[in-house]
Amino acid sequence: MPGTPVCDFIEQYRGLHPARFHMPGHKGKSFTGPEACDITEITGADELFHADGILLESELNASALFGSGRTLYSAEGSSLCIRSMLYMALLLWKERTQTAPSQRPTVLAGRNAHKSFLSAAALLDLDVEWLWPGDPDDRLCACTITAKAVEDALRSMKTPPCAVYITAPDYLGNLTELKSIAAAAHAAHTLLLVDNAHGAYLKFLKESLHPMDLDADICCDSAHKTLPALTGGAYLHISPRILSGTDDYAAAAMQLFASTSPSYLILQSLDRVNRYLSGEYPQRLEETVGILNELKAFLSAIGYNVLRSEPLKLTVSVREWGWTGTWAMHFMEERGIFPEYADPDYLVLMASPENTPEDFKRLREAFTQLDRKQPLKRVSLPVWKPERALSVREAAMLPFETIPSEAAEGRIAALSAVTCPPAVSVVTGGEIVNAAAVRVCAYYGIHTLTVVKGDPHRN
Ligand SMILES: Cc1ncc(COP(=O)(O)O)c(C=O)c1O
Structure with a gap:
């Protein structure tokens, strides 16, 4: 020890x-x-x-x-x-x-x-x-x-x-x-x-x-x-x-x-x-993984789309249940259950051996209380791989401004835009915001982008 x-x-x-x-x-x-x-x-x-x-x-x-x-x-x-x-x-x-x-x-x-x-x-x-x-x-x-x-x-x-x-x-x-x-x-x-x-x-x-x-x-x-x-x-x-x-x-x-x-x-x-x-943790971890596996199996059995994930995460695609992840998160929060993350598609919960049996009971109940509705269509995202105009450093060292995302097409991003770190960045510093990237921002509710002031190529 x-x-x-x-x-x-x-x-x-x-x-x-x-x-x-x-x-x-x-x-x-x-x-x-x-x-x-x-x-x-x-x-x-x-x-x-x-x-x-x-x-x-x-x-x-x-x-x-x-x-x-x-x-x-x-x-x-x-x-x-x-x-x-x-x-x-x-x-x-x-x-x-x-x-x-x-x-x-x-x-x-x-x-x-x-x-x-x-x-x-x-x-x-x-x-x-x-x-x-x-x-x-x-x-x-x-x-x-x-x-x-x-x-x-x-x-x-x-x-x-x-x-x-x-x-x-x-x-x-x-x-x-x-x-x-x-x-x-x-x-x-x-x-x-x-x-x-x-x-x-x-x-x-x-x-x-x-x-x-x-x-x-x-x-x-x-x-x-x-x-x-x-x-x-x-x-x-x-x-x-x-x-x-x-x-x-x-x-x-x-x-x-x-x-x-x-x-x-x-x-x-x-x-x-x-x-x-070095003491009781591995045993407690194993028990928690068992509890979560059982919960995942239960949720799958009643029709939720539970994604395969590492053992301590519970990731549910709730669109098939008629909800966006964001709505489902509000529903949970109203019941005093606070997930890690939600977006239009997913609800992500993180557990650990320090969660109590009561926590898991409340979570299970909340999922069973979430009304099943008509599935929401999955929105396909455009491919948006942006071109690079400047290095990450060059872009980070230039004066910048924050503008509405829909006005950012053609501008050079100064900093990266993500829904939540560590998500895939829609644009990273130095890349040119393209039309598809603007649509991805709209889908994820990224309302503003930080872009390099003016056109650094012309200055
Ligand atoms: C994948 C990933 N890497 C790094 C970090 C940064 O970690 P920390 O908050 O411990 O600095 C985070 C934080 O959310 C993360 O999710």
């Missing part, structure tokens, strides 16, 4: 009844509740990105649990880890290829990349080659990418990209054939980076589906999304395969983008979670 060095340290510190003449300014007094445990990098508390004390000990515990070569904590979510892993990939690519300074670094990425991926592309001046959803049934929230699509794309590129970048699970809960994608990436002498923000728990299934076990080189997990960690708690995992030579890069990468004041409340919660994960 791993220790809890961070929690222990804070407990001991509180026991000293300290006169706090250090940050934070609340001095441990309760204003909203948790202040007594909220400290900063005082003597003995270690330093997050130069860790050699309690934080290193705790991170090593996490690394052993996840089977990584090295795990670093983030108190700023997977967003921080995504920027960091792209920076690492950039440095490793430069080392690997000894590139001429003129050669542009490119990442081959699934189009459902989270907006932190796009901010990293702007900050690091990366070009992006997109892998578009491979399944005609994919809407904005799903992005099925096959190993074959990755192989073909890699073959068509003149030089290997810095990395292949996959977001899996996607927002609807689809898993991707990561092992074969990793093999394709490695055969092309590049890295596989995985945004596993929704999948920290996959490690603790009877058979792990975690990217570290499926040959990813670097991945991030938002501990807070599926494990009982405080919001903001996340992991950057580096595979033993590439560990040698990257250790310095990892901490430097995190420092480049992170706040210098990490929240110890979040770090403590990651520390505490280690003990839970």
Whole structure:
């Protein structure tokens, strides 16, 4: 059973009844509740990105649990880890290829990349080659990418990209054939980076589906999304395969983008979670997966279209039941049940072992109370792949304005437009908004777009 060095340290510190003449300014007094445990990098508390004390000990515990070569904590979510892993990939690519300074670094990425991926592309001046959803049934929230699509794309590129970048699970809960994608990436002498923000728990299934076990080189997990960690708690995992030579890069990468004041409340919660994960969690997870499977089978039996998804998501296409996802979400919320996401097609719910039997009972009842109506026709979306006019960085560094989407045709997007990150972006910074993209925006209720001011080609 791993220790809890961070929690222990804070407990001991509180026991000293300290006169706090250090940050934070609340001095441990309760204003909203948790202040007594909220400290900063005082003597003995270690330093997050130069860790050699309690934080290193705790991170090593996490690394052993996840089977990584090295795990670093983030108190700023997977967003921080995504920027960091792209920076690492950039440095490793430069080392690997000894590139001429003129050669542009490119990442081959699934189009459902989270907006932190796009901010990293702007900050690091990366070009992006997109892998578009491979399944005609994919809407904005799903992005099925096959190993074959990755192989073909890699073959068509003149030089290997810095990395292949996959977001899996996607927002609807689809898993991707990561092992074969990793093999394709490695055969092309590049890295596989995985945004596993929704999948920290996959490690603790009877058979792990975690990217570290499926040959990813670097991945991030938002501990807070599926494990009982405080919001903001996340992991950057580096595979033993590439560990040698990257250790310095990892901490430097995190420092480049992170706040210098990490929240110890979040770090403590990651520390505490280690003990839970190595104890009763796998058993509780298995029970929860059983309960959800039973609920999914019940909903399918009474006629709902329940999509295949990773075990802790319940994704229902409610149009066949006569409802849009958005209406169904309001219906649930009126009954005190709060789903994760809804759009015109889908309703997505996320469960965890911390949901109570009462929660599941209420959810089941709500589904049975939803009147079945005439199925709503599925609206087919036009193919809208936009052309690129500027790099992601060029577009992000220009003055911009926000205009109604229907007036944006022909304009260059400054920032990406998504229904909800990490959906497939309708446009990303630097792309020209086309007529089909405007129709997709209308369908998803994206009423405004942020576009570059004027025509940068003419200025
Ligand atoms: C797929 C995906 N990646 C990354 C992120 C960012 O994660 P975090 O909120 O932990 O920074 C999110 C957040 O919604 C996400 O859904």
